[in-house]
Amino acid sequence: MAIKATRVSTWGADDTFILIAYVSEVLYVSGENGAGRDMWKLTPNQITNYFMSVYIGQVLYTFTICLVKASILFMYLRIFPGETFRAVLWGTQAFNAAVGISVTIVGVFQCHPIHLAWTVWRQDGQSQGWCMNYILIGVIHGGVQVALDVWMLILPASQVLGLNMRWKKKCAVFFMFSLGIFLTAASAVRFGFLLKYQEGTHNFTTDSYPLAVWSNIELSVAVFTACIPSIRKFLVRFVFKSLGETTNVQLDQGQDRSSRSTSKRSIRHAADSVEDSSPRL
DSSP: OHHHHTTSSOOOHHHHHHHHHHHHHHHHHTOOOOTTSOGGGSOHHHHHHHHHHHHHHHHHHHHHHHHHHHHHHHHHHHHOOOHHHHHHHHHHHHHHHHHHHHHHHHHHTSEESTTHHHHGGGTTTOOSSEEOOHHHHHHHHHHHHHHHHHHHHHHHHHHHTTOOSOHHHHHHHHHHHHTTHHHHHHHHHHHHHHHHHHTOOSOHHHHTHHHHHHHHHHHHHHHHHHHHHHHHHHIIIIIIHHHHHHHHHHHHHHHHHHHHHHHHHHHHHHHHHHHHHSOOO
16 A cells, blocks of 8 residues: 555555455454354354354455456566467456356355354254255365466466566565465465365364465465555665665765864874974973
């Protein structure tokens, strides 16, 4: 926001999407759902609230990760002008949107009636309705996200390697884009816990805790990764420039002190010379 406010960079679609994603991510990570506590030590209302929080969190997670990837792809569209590459980016954008929208809708309507998503545990098989296996859908979605993360690392790398610039600058640009590997790693770790969770559980609140933690980490890393270019501009524009100006001022002050010191030594030397050359009385 500071970069946009100071007009160092213009506002674009990538900024709009990451801003919405950030708000959604804050809502997700701030949710208090009881994960990590023994389910059978919670009250019935607490258990119901836990499953309601999980239901909301599933929808927010899918929505947020889709927006973050859309923001990154829009950023690529800003940077790289090649027509063929831009067509690939738009194709990736369409795929990401299709996955995000479809899984979000499935998440919202995973049970019929909807309230069974957080009350089915009370029904003892007596409920009039149904719920789909959303954990399996989550596993499929998680695998797709890991593959999409890898693909989105390959996309800029294929362009940076062909840029006509000095190798030092090329390495710096390549390093900036390669930081997305942390998002891929977080997605892969979360996917591993998702596979383990799919095997079954007798205590949802305790067994889902690692998955909840890594979902939080993944979304936080995702938002940070999407903001890296703006962070770089902020550092170059304000931090490094200020440090450079401070260094120049210090150098100028040092030169002034050195000049004054040299002048004083010259005056003392001249005075001594005058005294030495004077006749003794």
